[in-house]
Amino acid sequence: MSPRQMTRPGGRSARVQESVHAAVRALEAEQGRAALTVPLVAARAGVTPSTIYRRWGDLQELLSDVAVERLRPEAPPADHGALRTDLETWAEQFLEEMASPPGRAYLRDALAGDPDGSHAGQCSAYAAEQVDVILARAADRGEQVPDADIVMDHIVAPMIYRLVFRPGPMDASYARGLVEATLSGLMPPR
Amino acid sequence: MSPRQMTRPGGRSARVQESVHAAVRALEAEQGRAALTVPLVAARAGVTPSTIYRRWGDLQELLSDVAVERLRPEAPPADHGALRTDLETWAEQFLEEMASPPGRAYLRDALAGDPDGSHAGQCSAYAAEQVDVILARAADRGEQVPDADIVMDHIVAPMIYRLVFRPGPMDASYARGLVEATLSGLMPPR
Incomplete structure (x- = not known):
């Protein structure tokens, strides 16, 4: 901050x-x-x-602060009892919210009035907290879990990068594909 | 634009x-x-x-336009005769440039004065053009190549996401690790 x-x-x-x-x-x-x-x-x-x-x-920094607050998750991610389902459900919902017109506007505002990067950092921290909850639950169930940085790099980053830098539609199957690539391709073999 | x-x-x-x-x-x-x-x-x-x-x-949009122009690559990526080496070398250099103080400032400026997202889109297009050159060369040599979107999602996006949203150091080994994960984990098996 x-x-x-x-x-x-x-x-x-x-x-x-x-x-x-x-x-x-x-x-x-x-x-x-x-x-x-x-x-x-x-x-x-x-x-x-x-x-x-x-x-x-100034006004732009105030709007950025308000936007970050609106991006704060309202509840912990849903618990479906399995890592893959939890990640898929969360990634789909995260994409849907961030890609919606209000979500895009909040993200744009958050970045626009953020001279020291602290607001962007808070947006990322919100996503990381949700990911941590999902991974901790899976670990408690005895599932093999990827490192949180792997999830941030290969599930969260591609969605946000596309939202900010690459115009074009993304749908739920895109989010599920990132989960599949991450769990199947990037986790060490059992 | x-x-x-x-x-x-x-x-x-x-x-x-x-x-x-x-x-x-x-x-x-x-x-x-x-x-x-x-x-x-x-x-x-x-x-x-x-x-x-x-x-x-306004001034902010002008500074964004100047920043985008400074992010334009000056030359095609180096040709080392092998996909993995070309991607590693390019990713390391891209990260080094973008993570330098001027690179970070250009990226911040580009995003700050960009009401319609066109400047961010141009930044991404520069990276995509370089990636396309690397992949086309490898395909010409008969190498198996990943889809360009895979490279953008799993090599470019994580680096830029971290630069914009997650403060902290990144080094050449981080860039190489993304190439390794992408080529070994995300490409269809031969």
Whole structure:
């Protein structure tokens, strides 16, 4: 996280963050993205514009922060009792969410207002946490599991790289193909 | 490419682009990034500020355009007479260039001023062109070659994903490991 955001959870700092984020979401829903300005967000959130400038730098960084928060997973990945099914289900859902128009917009916003890379790092950390849960469960069941970095490199990275750098459609079978390649091709033989 | 940039090669448009890009590079080298403004670039390039605003939108998009141009490969990949060696050598060099401080800055700039994704797409197209040359040479020699999408997904994507989303060092052995995984694990058996 950037120094501006290394604030104690709870307390006034957390309340300011929550009210400013809520103001951005409400104004965006009511008036559209193009209408957003720092003074407008500040008035809606009940803070001064300088509070926003001091904490977020500018509107683009604030929008990036809000986008990252929207990319936070709402629940742990589903447990289907088998590594391959869990990875397939998670990868399909992850792709569906990230490739949706809101998902693409959040990803674009997250990268656009991110001068030190901390917001991109947080996006990646969310995916890595979900992957870790899936792999830990599989290991607990006694399944052979790939290294988490293998999953990030060969399942998560190709999907996000295509979303950011290579225009074109991707579907659930693409996500399943990455899982197949990773589990069959990249794991050490049993 | 965005509509603004679908201009006929050669002629006035190309001369304007070249002089504006050269002005950005010169001013950045002399005075540093923070000093750049559209009026300053325009004066150095001998064009009006409105020429720059009309063609590039704003300073961030201009800097993104300049960054993409700097990421253009200068030569075809080296030919060592074998697919694995060619891919290893290219992947190591690609990683070294992209992970260098200037490479990271160009990649960040390219993504920051890219509202329609066309600059990111051009970065990816440069890598894909180099990969295509390597694969076509190997096929001409009678070697079995992976699909170009496999190389993009499992060699290029992991490196770029880590550069953008996952802070941390990467070295030549990481690039070679991706080639190994791709050729040994992901290619159909002979």
